[in-house]
Amino acid sequence: MKNTRHPHPHLDPRQPRNGQIPRTNPPVFAWKPREGQRRFALQVARDPDFTNPVIELGDLTDPLHLPKQALPPGTYWWRWSADGEQSQVFTLTIDTDAAIVEIPPADEWLARLPQNHPRIYLQPDQSAALRADPPPQWPALRTEAEAQMLQSHEIAEPEFLPSRDNNYAAFWKIWYPTMWGTRRFVKGAETLALAWLLSGEERFGRAACQRMASIAQWDPEGSSHIDHNDEAHMSVIWHGSHVCDWVWDLFTESERAQVIEQFRRRGQITFEHMHDLGHYGIDRFDSHSGREIVFLAQLALVFHEHIPEAGAWLEWLRPVLCGLWPSWAGDDGAWAQGPSYGLAYVTIMTMFASALKRGTGIDLYRRPFWQNHARWRQWCLPPYAEWMGFGDHSERWATSWNNNADLVDLIGRETGTGEFNDYVADFRHIAETLTTPPERQLSGVNAQLLLAPASAKKIDAPAQDRLLRVFADTGWAALRSDRTKPERDIALIFRSSPYGAISHSHANNNDFILHAGGKVLAMPSGYYAGYGSDHHAHWVWHTKSHNCLTLSDASQLMRSPESVGHIVHAYENEHLTYFCGIADQSYQDRATRCRRHVIYLKRPQCFAMVDEFVARENMASSLQWNIHSWNPFTVDENQRSFSLDRDHASLTGHFLWGGNGFFSLTEGWDPPPMTDKGGGQWAMQYHLRYTPSGLTERRNLGVILCPGHKHLEKAMVETRREGTTEVAQIGSTELKVFGGGGADIVAELLIERTRFVIGDQGLVRL
Secondary structure, X not given: OHHXXXXXXXXXXXXXXXXXXXXXXOOOEEOOOOOOOOOEEEEEEOOOXXXXXXXXXXXXXXXXXXXXXXXXXXEEEEEEEEOOEEOOOEEEEXXXXXXXXXXXXXXXXXXXXXXXXXXXXXXXXXXXXXXXXXXOOHHHHHXXXXXXXXXXXXXXXXXXXXXXXXXXXXXXHHHHHHHHHHHHHHHHHHHHHHHHHHXXXXXXXXXXXXXXXXXXXXXXXXXXXXXXXXXXXXHHHHHHXXXXXXXXXXXXXXXXXXXXXXXXXXXXXXXXXXXXXXXXXXOEOOHHHHHHXXXXXXXXXXXXXXXXOHHHXXXXXXXXXXXXXXXXXXXXXXXXXXXHHHHHHHHHHHHHHHHHHHHHOOOHHHOHHHHHHHHHXXXXXXXXXXXXXXXXXOOOOHHHHHHHHXXXXXXXXXXXXXXXXXXXXXXXXXXOOOOOOHHHOOOOOOHHHHOOOOOOOOOOOOOOOOOEEEEOOOOEEEEEOOOOOHHHOEEEEEEOOOOOOOOXXXXXOOEEEEEEOOEEEEOOOOOOOOOXXXXXXXXXXXXXXXXXXXXXXXXXXXXXXXXXXXXXXXXXXXXXXXXXXXXXXXXXXXXXXXXXXXXXXXXXXXXXXXEEEEEOOOOOEOEEEEEEEOOOOEEEOOOOEEEEEEOOEEEEEEEEOOOOEEEEEEEOOOOOOOOOOOOOOOOOOEEEEEEEOOOEOEEEEEEEEEEEEOOEOOOOEEEEEEOOEEEEEEOOEEEEEOOOOOOOEEEEEEEOOEEEEEEOOEEEEO
């Protein structure tokens, strides 16, 4: 069974990993079976001979198990078997500081839930107090509810979709407005239902009932079937379940029966789609399934008395939602698909986590992921950011900024900390200056936040004692020179991810985004003009659109889980920070080594990057260094340098290459976006590439990046060649980049009379 071992967490979803120290107790046990295996056994013991197992299960139907009770601290051995095959033995250690999050069986959830409605985010006996002391958002919500009252409470069943493969434009013409139109209709019903909860005015609740009764006329097997148009299907069950919960007593008997039948069949379809076509978190990880598991759980919690299968659905979901999730992140909180998609999918998960906590007392927010996710956002998504990256969607919309604030605010409230209050306030303040395209505007509020506990008292942030934070589980790093003062902040956000170039991620390991003084100077290029559209597939997915190396115009492996990267050897002292991005596997069709060493000099606040490249045997390439910006570049061919200006911020780059080489400057995209969904934010982008002349099988290339802003003068840099060694003098600091590639030592740094070497062991002080 060792042939299933792989560095990509989706190709080898085994949990716990061998030697791992899980941060949550009890840990989930999961493994990837061979095709056709259907029955499994699991053993967990305190000794390698399994003489006294603490867990011994012999007839599991799914390749995962979440124990009901925490394990005592110590070392454990575990293994699984199927069809006479035995796995190797793995170890794990339960530490005393692991968060204890015990999840009882699903039938106990249902027993703890209120027997009446509402039961999602609040309980029946809380309604009167809510109306007597409504939250501060109530006046704005009432205004939106009144606007919804003026709109139709009926919606026609969606059209069937043409083939996206035969005519993408025709497909898009129906699919896109259907997705947003159905979302808007059901989200409007949620606004009306909340208005009923907060005011007691039956007219709001009855309007919500009418909307859900209209949806109930749709055929779940028709144009909104999950296999034909899953967005329309999910529009019904995204907010629809808790709308029905909140207005339950206002339905007529006929309406209620129709609504129950609609959600019963959609629940069955969702379960069949999720359970019968693979194991979520084991052998399927598609993004939309990450929504469907939450929507199915919400549906089951609301309708369980009327759907006999609901308890079984929840028991199946128990280890998935309470153990395996998140499938695109680790305990350190970073989200592999980037801030935008992480925002959507983590917010969706709060629907379940908050419903479970407030309805049953089971608190998933105790898991380390939650507060760490908010911290990842603090580090990697500054409120001033003009570009979100990495991953699809980077638009700076008001809804995105408000939703980010809502998510982090909710995490703070549910975990009882005021640590994030300033960050939330900054996002809300900036959102007031932004707009959102009309078709993306939805009414209402984040319901789980509206009905959440009050914010905890603000905690004064401690002095920033470090500039670098690495989120190694998902392959992100952030260098922030001053997180409290945007006008002085230098921010480098870096990605080299073990999650590869799949889903909404791109072929961009060792990519970076650079901000200075609140302005973005370098970012990945291209826009999300539709998943798999010509622009998306042929520009955005390709490495040429990112701040990465290309090899003779060749991309990293595209749409491949084999394209894995890692960030290693993080180091920081009073003078510098360092880390290395390893993207060897991303270039494996042409190279055996592609690594990017990143150094930040705290004085004079500039970066040194050293890329090392070693080709596969007999496969020479030209090494191409790419960077992209919203502002045009100017170049100095003789000095091998470039510069750009963006308002009060600027960037100068110096290549450490004394031989022949050339710059290539372009603008625009080939092919361009199909249509502007960016609300006027899809500005022209400019591209610079520097290529040392000739084909080579190995090369080290250094570049010094010197950002500037109105409070920072750019560093002065002098470059020269000494034999085969390239030298940069940056004030009193000297960097030497050695010729060739693949050597144990690729560079040497002399700073404040201290000498470091850079190589396979990272940055090593001599």
